[in-house]
Amino acid sequence: MKLKGWKEVSPGAVITEGGSALKFKTGSWRAFKPRWLPENCIQCLFCWLYCPDMAVKVQDGKRTEFDFDYCKGCGVCAVECPGKKGKKAIVMEEEGK
Amino acid sequence: MAKIVAVTGNEAVAYAFRQVNPDVCAAYPITPSTDIMQRFTSYVANGQVKTEMVLVESEHSAMSACVGAAAAGARIINATSSQGLALMWEILFIASGTRLPIVLALVNRALSAPLNIHGDHSDGMGARDTGWIQLWSENAQEAYDNTIQAFRIAEHMDIRLPIMVNLDGFIISHSIERMEYLGDDEVKDFVGEYKAVNPLLDIKNPMSYGPLILTDYYMEFRRAHYEVMTKVPQVVLDVGKDFEKMSGRKYGLFETYRLDDAEIALVILSSAAGTSKDVIDEFRDRGIKAGLLKPRLYRPFPYEQIGEALKHLKAVCIMDRADAFGGSYGPLFMDIASSVYHYKERPVLINKIYGLGGRDYLPEHAETVLNELVDIANTGTVRTPREYIAVRE
Numbered sequence: 001m002k003l004k005g006w007k008e009v010s011p012g013a014v015i016t017e018g019g020s021a022l023k024f025k026t027g028s029w030r031a032f033k034p035r036w037l038p039e040n041c042i043q044c045l046f047c048w049l050y051c052p053d054m055a056v057k058v059q060d061g062k063r064t065e066f067d068f069d070y071c072k073g074c075g076v077c078a079v080e081c082p083g084k085k086g087k088k089a090i091v092m093e094e095e096g097k
Numbered sequence: 098m099a100k101i102v103a104v105t106g107n108e109a110v111a112y113a114f115r116q117v118n119p120d121v122c123a124a125y126p127i128t129p130s131t132d133i134m135q136r137f138t139s140y141v142a143n144g145q146v147k148t149e150m151v152l153v154e155s156e157h158s159a160m161s162a163c164v165g166a167a168a169a170g171a172r173i174i175n176a177t178s179s180q181g182l183a184l185m186w187e188i189l190f191i192a193s194g195t196r197l198p199i200v201l202a203l204v205n206r207a208l209s210a211p212l213n214i215h216g217d218h219s220d221g222m223g224a225r226d227t228g229w230i231q232l233w234s235e236n237a238q239e240a241y242d243n244t245i246q247a248f249r250i251a252e253h254m255d256i257r258l259p260i261m262v263n264l265d266g267f268i269i270s271h272s273i274e275r276m277e278y279l280g281d282d283e284v285k286d287f288v289g290e291y292k293a294v295n296p297l298l299d300i301k302n303p304m305s306y307g308p309l310i311l312t313d314y315y316m317e318f319r320r321a322h323y324e325v326m327t328k329v330p331q332v333v334l335d336v337g338k339d340f341e342k343m344s345g346r347k348y349g350l351f352e353t354y355r356l357d358d359a360e361i362a363l364v365i366l367s368s369a370a371g372t373s374k375d376v377i378d379e380f381r382d383r384g385i386k387a388g389l390l391k392p393r394l395y396r397p398f399p400y401e402q403i404g405e406a407l408k409h410l411k412a413v414c415i416m417d418r419a420d421a422f423g424g425s426y427g428p429l430f431m432d433i434a435s436s437v438y439h440y441k442e443r444p445v446l447i448n449k450i451y452g453l454g455g456r457d458y459l460p461e462h463a464e465t466v467l468n469e470l471v472d473i474a475n476t477g478t479v480r481t482p483r484e485y486i487a488v489r490e
Contacts (some may be wrong), residue, residue: 003313006320011257012196013310013318014295018303 026053030073032092034066041089047077098280099344106234106269109241109276110176110202110262111136115146116284117248119200120171120291123151123162127181128214129266130204134176148174160185160192160199167197168306170296172248175199178266179206179220186224192259193228194322195306196294198251199259201229202244205367205418206266207454215455216266218366218419221395222428228322230260230329231396233366235352238276240264242346243393245279248288249336255328257294263395267455268368279344287343326397333394350399352391353406355381359388361470362407362444364433365416366392369451369458373416376463387467392429404436410444411474414466418452426483445473448483462487 010016041063048056048063055071057064078090104112111133114122122141124134141150151166153159156177163173177185182203192199205221207213221231230250234240243262251260264270279287295304310318330350337348354374356362363373370391380387390406392398407413415434417427425431430448437443449466452458466486473479 004317006317006324009314009317009321011294011321011325012194012306013308014195015305015308016295016302020305 025069026072027069030095032073033095034090037089040084040087046080050076050080100278103273103275105271105273106237106240106264107132109237110244113241113244114174115140116281117288118146119148119174121149121166122174123153123159124175125156125159127178129270130176130178156181156184160188163199164192167199169298170293172291173199176202178204179208182220189227196257198257200247201261203261203263204266204270205263213454216268217453221263222419225396230258233263233395235371237274246336246340253332265368329397330399350394354389356388360386360411361474362388362410362413364390373463376460398432400436408440412470413444414447417450420450450485
């Protein structure tokens, strides 16, 4: 991506579009990666609620895969997950394993 | 309709603010600027202006509120001095870096410690590198005229930078002078409707202010700011011409007094320039070719233009009403020295620090300095390049 010169930058560094944070994919910051185990998932959507970003994708009221473009691996979803009969539906694994 | 009045500098600035009728004002009191806002808040309370008055708990909050309101899309005013300006120091950079045209009346007062409420230039000089435009005023008339022109300069579409109008604490702010007010309609027409750029309140076009910029981009933003500063002198001149058409009073980047054929000169800011002009006249009557240069636009400093105006002189004394501690010279001296530095033939420059903490600057001080300049012009030897005057040994 070619960087802009001083003549092209916006005056006062004002960002003149909404939702531009989407362009910055923070998934590369991850050290730990969450793995979803659907067999233990009760679809309570706590993981979606507690995620500080928007890394849990939800469709038709049910959670689907993680959005690894933005998941920073904070692990709050894994901590909050109630799971089924003592088995968590989200486990954190080292990135790169 | 213009009218002749006898008012203090603060009254005049408050009156100008009333005539401009800005959208928002967030201010905090501090001597000697307090009564600008005292008078302005009376106008607000009496319904004479539509301004939303935000009473905050400190100057830091005041400038922060000004930045927020300016980003929202409002025309903003503020007034402060000395420690107040020092407290809002970090926000000054934010205002200029974000390119928000805020108009600040700075009533120059000495910085503590020791605590001193009287007039000197330390506060304005301390803020000279904040990226703000600075105008300096010799008397209440200039303070009034500069305040009105400040809006046109700061809000110009090529510029969009915050501006501070400086006036000496107590000497100008609290002394009653004869001066002329312009009519309400004239000022309103001159200043015009405020045009917001990227206002946050325009929710149909969402935007964000104040992002983090890393090493790969910060310098480009600073270069862009520098470019804008280079355009300011021309805008100041153009606005001055328009103002002259309306008021009959001339304003440029600086004022020269009997300088064209002078051999020696003083370079001096604000009210002390007025005192010095009388002494220049006395010296001229005695056949000595003395002159004076009084900067008006101090930031961005018009190096080329001032250099041109001074280069023919034999000896110049730059009088600073502030000291730039660090074993160096006064702030005005350093800018003047830079403006003549590259000429092969340039005047001998000396620096005097005067009037700190409101210490009176009297005609006899100007006399002593001019006599010293006559000596330097004749003999070429400098007794001392820099000293404090009118201080007890």
